[in-house]
Amino acid sequence: MRYFCIEKEYDIDALQLMEKEVPRPGHGQVLVRMRAASLNYRDLLAIGGSYSRNLPLPLIPLSDGAGEVVEIGEGVTRWQQGDRVAGTFFQDWDGGEITDEVPKSALGGAIDGVLAEYVLFRERGLVALPAHLSFEEGATLPCAALTAWHALQSGNLACGQAVLTLGTGGVSLFALQFARTAGARVIATTGSEAKAEKLRLLGAGEVINYKTEPNWETAVWKLTGRRGVDLVVEVGGAGTLGKSLKAVRTGGHISLIGVLSGSTGEVNPLPAVMKSARIQGIYVGSREMCETMIRAIEMHGIRPVIDHVFPFSEAKAAYRYLQSAAHFGKVVIAIQ
Template identity: 45%
Template sequence: MNAIILAQPAGLENLKSTDLVDPGAPGPGEIRVRIHANSLNAHDLGVVTGRLRTEDGRIPMSDGAGVVESIGDGVTEFAVGDAVVSTFFPYWLDGGPTLADFSTTPGDGVDGYAREIVVRPAQWFTHAPRGYSHAEAATLTTAGLTAWRALVVDDALKAGDTVLVQGTGGVSIFALQFAKLMGATVIATSSSDEKLAKAQALGADHLINYKRDADWAAKVLEITNGRGVDNVVEVGGPDTLGQSIRACRIGGHIALIGVLTGLVGQVPTGELMRRQQTLQGLIVGSRRHQIDMIRGIDATGVKPIIDSSYPLDEIADAFRHQASGKHFGKVCLSF
């Protein structure tokens, strides 16, 4: 079977196409899946560029979607022909988080889905949403589930709430879509008027270009009549967190899902305390969260926004496009 491996030292030039031995038939409790799509995430980019260290010869990509080709003894949840999508934490099935690293995450601590066939325990996958293409399903593993957990699991978003989404990457666009489905008002920020117009077409109620409005927290307070938003989907990290705290209402929720501006920085703890806000760090979610999200998707019919799709052997070009920041929504591999 064809696969992509990452040779060390990591770098896009060291993503190599190779032939691997077919993994064969599934054992007890396992399924054999023909992979047809991956989606690219900031985490994957960190792995392939060497910012996140992994083993020599690692198969990248945490998100994989495809079709069940055969099942092992004891598997009852899936049948041959089912469309399935991978999970980010294969052993976090339910309950609260138990991991603070990526040692079990495909494409990082273990081999991922940039390959044609995998044989894995059935619990590593869930059913894909009805009517989804494989590329659409692949967007859910990381980006979709992160947005779902930030709004639904950790914050119990309800109709009438106001949500601030930063930028127009995969998580932020999913958060915009989920929030609008649930009856929330959405404020979107970006440095691009073109991207803001696309966000508005998806339902964003208020738009802020943070290049023009550098004090975007003040703009949020103006929009909300001084109250602030109920939930901030915080992707920037240290350089944006201070403004997010100011933009969030007293007693509001800030979901820290990204650190695009750095891993370490100052936190205005006094203001966070005075405003009595919840600052929740999170990394994706559990298998149960994913199953619940897909039930919600099946009930509403919402579809992800795919910016572009590349063949597997053009994976380096796909990552270059992602790294350029020119995309709106998700970048995928389809094969």
């Protein structure tokens, strides 16, 4: 089998295509023939060495992948040969609250990921793919989709409420799709007029260009009748959190997810206090959350937004394309 590996140093150019024997599943394990994998911003941080210098090298990267079961180990009852599945981001978070042990089972970080032709998974570290999705579409669900789903669920999103999404990455687009399905109004931001039109086609009620309107929080305030949005899906981090605090309503909710604008910076906590706003950190989600999300995706026929699919041999090009920030939606690698 072939697989990609970060062996000794952190860099996209350090990604190496290697070979080894196909593993055999042990007790409670499932062998999956991978058909597709998708990239997240986290993967850029990991391969660049800024996610964590404690990553165990050599490391097979990427957390998100989908494929078909080809062999099951002793004691496995949840799956059988031929099942179409995706691996869960955390292999050891079945349900309930997150614990200190959960991050130790994160694919493509604490443990080997899915950028390989075959991968061994824990029996409960898999979910069934929605029947209407391709492997490429299914590979986008474990991190980006579930993070967006968790972000909206944590804010108790209800029909008729207003949601603010930032940018056009995978999490933000999934949040837009889920929020619209729930009957919410979505205000989105982007720095591109071409992307703004795509956001409107996906269902965004209003789109703010943060390059022409750098004080986008004021624009949000005006669009909501000087009330603010009910929920912010905050993927920017330190560079945008202050603006999100101004854009959210009194008693509103901010789901804090990413660090796209940086991990350091000054944030005035006073608006959070004066507005009694809730800020909830979101770290992907559990298998049970993922299964609930997949039922909703199937019920409403939701299809992930994929920008480009690269062949397995062009994995480095996929990383570089994501790095360019030219994408609208998910960047996927087909594993054939």
